[in-house]
Amino acid sequence: MENNPHSDSLLEKFRRTMKYAAAFAVIFAAGTLSAPLGDFAWTEARERIGTFSPKALERSAGTGVALGTLGGFRTVLADIAWLRGFHFWSERDAPDCLKYCELAMTLAPEQLFFLENTANYVAFEFPVWEIRKRGGFLRVPESVQREIQKKALADALKILDDAAENNPDEPKIFVLAAQLIAIKTDRIYGAPDYAKSAEYYRRACELPGAPWFAFATYAKFVGEHVPAERASARAFLDKRLAAAKTPGQKRFFSELLEEFLVPDS
């Protein structure tokens, strides 16, 4: 009996398909079987290693992220990216400077040095470069300058807000934002936006490890400039006073309450 070449090739195709399907099934089974172990380990590991957030991956230069992801030299690559960003800073090239600063922040999200300086570049340096590029402070109308400064503040705050979202336990980020708002709004409007700044100080104070000056500034801003917030601030600091462990801490909180947040008679 003659062999049918057509049925042979069909059989061969079927065998080949089955070969790959079996391999696929084994890998899928391994993936499913190992998933509970992987998920468990990943939950703790992820918190500790500071992986890139999808947002950060979207906005950063892809090559750097890929290198950082693959190579493991994240700190080193972040430093190199920062140096490159600094080169563009010295050339007053805002877009390229920001690109590399963001890359450094993405590669080392836990490093506040990059975050603080990037936010300061965006808030204080970039608007000045922009105004100079448009003809200088004497030629650009006041209203346009104000818009540029407002946009710079919003951009810097967005950087800090994104960072806070990825590092929700870091009070220094909120302190940075609070300071930036106070200084920047003072320059734009002639007076600091105490309410907004106090709001960020409050968020910092709610986290463990908040610096003492954050409590003091919060109490002062609210006590002297934000009457609507006084009751809430008083309640918050009263709680801190009750929870204070040392006599020094107790004295600190009671002095703040007495100096800035005395109830209205």
Add this chain to the structure above:
Amino acid sequence: MFFLKKIFWIARNTFTEAARQKFFSFLLLLGAGLTAVSLSLTHFDFGDSELKFIADFGFGGIFLFGSVLAVVTTVQLFFTEIENRTALTMLAKPVRRGEFLFGKFLGVWCLLGVFVVLMCGVLAAVLALRAGTLAEIAEARSLPPPFVDFVGLAIFGVLQWVRLGIVAAMTIAVSSFAQTYLYAVVVSFVALIIAQLQYVFADFASGEKVSFGVKALTGTATKLIPNLQLFNTGEALVLDPAGLSAATIMSALGYGTIWIAALVFVGMWFFRFREI
């Protein structure tokens, strides 16, 4: 138990052959040199602790050069056997194809173990040297000494060995059906890149705005790719006093073992059908 003996002999032969290669010595020297040199590069560090900067060089060196070693050595040893027809001679003896491939994998994995041990040794020496100096400075200023956990470094070494084992197993699986050396190397490196970014796919799959179809597709894809970032815990193990919980370490090791077993099995499965 005779089959274990055969696997052992193939593994030993593979290990000896691989250890004699200049490529291994070159990568080892490069990685160790880079870690040692990091001591003098700390001027380029911004804001981070010096020890973190140095450790990062070591961690990066172990994974980067270890991965290159895992992929290139595995493919080279495998294809040399095929091209020189020594595989054919060996398989004509009472050696099964699965035993041959498993032996090859074990030989390469042992070599990767030696690489990791030596690299961790260099890193430990550099960290100890610098930590000693920093501790003296800290003591003079009445500050707490810097923290370095050498047991954590040993655990990190074991985790890296498992991670490189997954890379080698992935390469064995690719080589078992690849027809050319170049194809096997390129596909293995691409697989390595994808495995390093697996968590990005997983994040995407768990996103709220993603449609059901895309979610199912990416969800399935994440089951087909191991998450290699899981083993990237050097900083927590070595420089953080809190360390990493034993359950997490054991889970990561179990996860790696399952993936190694599955990938080597797939390699053995494909190798059964391969024409030599």
